[in-house]
Amino acid sequence: MNFSSKILEESVNALSSLPGIGKKSALRLALHLAQDNSDKANRISFALAKLAKDICKCKKCGNISDFDLCEICKAPARQNSILCIVESARDVMAIEDTNQFKGKYHVLGGVISPLDGIGPQDLSIDLLLQRIKEENTEEIIMAISPTIEGETTIYYITKLLKNLNIKVSIIARGVSFGGDLEYADELTLGRSIVSRVPYQIEY
Amino acid sequence: MNFSSKILEESVNALSSLPGIGKKSALRLALHLAQDNSDKANRISFALAKLAKDICKCKKCGNISDFDLCEICKAPARQNSILCIVESARDVMAIEDTNQFKGKYHVLGGVISPLDGIGPQDLSIDLLLQRIKEENTEEIIMAISPTIEGETTIYYITKLLKNLNIKVSIIARGVSFGGDLEYADELTLGRSIVSRVPYQIEY
Numbered sequence: 001m002n003f004s005s006k007i008l009e010e011s012v013n014a015l016s017s018l019p020g021i022g023k024k025s026a027l028r029l030a031l032h033l034a035q036d037n038s039d040k041a042n043r044i045s046f047a048l049a050k051l052a053k054d055i056c057k058c059k060k061c062g063n064i065s066d067f068d069l070c071e072i073c074k075a076p077a078r079q080n081s082i083l084c085i086v087e088s089a090r091d092v093m094a095i096e097d098t099n100q101f102k103g104k105y106h107v108l109g110g111v112i113s114p115l116d117g118i119g120p121q122d123l124s125i126d127l128l129l130q131r132i133k134e135e136n137t138e139e140i141i142m143a144i145s146p147t148i149e150g151e152t153t154i155y156y157i158t159k160l161l162k163n164l165n166i167k168v169s170i171i172a173r174g175v176s177f178g179g180d181l182e183y184a185d186e187l188t189l190g191r192s193i194v195s196r197v198p199y200q201i202e203y
Numbered sequence: 204m205n206f207s208s209k210i211l212e213e214s215v216n217a218l219s220s221l222p223g224i225g226k227k228s229a230l231r232l233a234l235h236l237a238q239d240n241s242d243k244a245n246r247i248s249f250a251l252a253k254l255a256k257d258i259c260k261c262k263k264c265g266n267i268s269d270f271d272l273c274e275i276c277k278a279p280a281r282q283n284s285i286l287c288i289v290e291s292a293r294d295v296m297a298i299e300d301t302n303q304f305k306g307k308y309h310v311l312g313g314v315i316s317p318l319d320g321i322g323p324q325d326l327s328i329d330l331l332l333q334r335i336k337e338e339n340t341e342e343i344i345m346a347i348s349p350t351i352e353g354e355t356t357i358y359y360i361t362k363l364l365k366n367l368n369i370k371v372s373i374i375a376r377g378v379s380f381g382g383d384l385e386y387a388d389e390l391t392l393g394r395s396i397v398s399r400v401p402y403q404i405e406y
Contacts, residue, residue, distance in 0.1 A: 001296060001300060002296055002299035002300055003296070004261075004266055004267060004268060004273050004274050004275055004292070004295065004296070004299075005258060005267050005268055005269045005273075005274075006269055007250075007253050007254055007257055007258050007269050008254070008258065008267055010250045010253065010254075011250045011251060011253075011254045013250075014243075014246050014247040014249075014250035014251070015247060015250075017243055017246070017247070018232050018235065018236075018243075018247075019231070019232070019235050020228070020231070020232075021232075025223070027293070027296075028222070028223070028293075029221050029222070029223075029224075030254065031267070031291075031292060031293055032221065032222050033221075033251065033254055033255070034254055034258045034267055034292075035267075035292075039255070040217075040220055040221075041251045041252070041254050041255035042251075042252065042255040043217050043220070044217040044218060044220070044221075044247075044248075044251050045247075045248045045249070045251040045252040045255065046217075046248075046252075047210075047213045047214040047216075047217035047218075048214060048217070048236065048244045048245075048247050048248040048251075049244070049245065049248040049249075049252075050210050050213065050214075051210055051211070051213075051214045051233065051236055051237055051244050052236070052242070052244035052245045052248065054210055055208060055210050055211065055237045058207075063207050064207060064208050064211055064234070064237055064238075065207060065208055066208045066209055066210050070207050070208070071207050071208075072207055088234075089207070089234060089237075089238075090230070090231075090234055092207065093204060093205055093206070093207070093230075096205035096207075097204060097205055
């Protein structure tokens, strides 16, 4: 690409380092910002500088936070006895958006994946075991993706918890609400028949 | 969305103000930057701050530039007598990438579009007429999109140039190279037959 401006070129190079944004998209964004009169470029610049400087991980659960302890860990109204184990901070947000969980979280920071060179020591499993002992956890909900790596991670953690007298559950798997049975994959549909639940209505 | 971090929320709001980037994409980008260790957020922040502060328009042609005069207007090797008229700075880059044009450019800043409230007075047409007189322009190439608005703009400018004894040409329109005739639209295909050119081979 022939840039008539070095400044524009630097912006395009910086923006195209983002995932899913190629050179052409980055150019479109940079040109939009260069020709925009509403101070948008400054606002983004300021927000990202703050992101780079001030954001940290919650020391307790590993969630993304502005302080040493995240809002969820600090909240007095949330149950300490139920712990939801997730892969990433994105998953915490997804579950929080459902408004169905009032316990606390533990962010592993990934799943066990030998092919990618990620072993149990790379995840915050030690911290999890320590928390369980300190906080007298009664139930653990495994909200981890139903992939091979996810299942391996669930199996690994459950084995570690064997002698701790803790109830371990995994989130329900089956066909999606609003989804068409025709388009559900065989494995999901098969499993949803095997693990069918009683249908209850009130008379 | 439930954000556990105000800083993250601000970054998501800022990034989602970009065209084509919604809340979910912005969240993905912000989380990537928050969890990245390679100082990417700082680099983008710095580049965009510079973009907001230092980028300007070339006073002569309207192209995006780091200085009062752009690299193309300053280049002594480029012909002053041919002027290529384009809608935007993006089009200058597209034409420069072809390496087929060695004249100078004039960026209109849009096309005449009554529906969007853009009239001739909103485009840099006055500046164009002034340039033509000062620079003794001999030929003008209209490299404007073949839309209704584009055609209107070409017609309007050509009428203004009527008494100036200048050769006016438009870029060739027809089927794309590598394109399938089957998928070319009727108008393009029809026009490409009407404006067919002699086929020349060397013996």
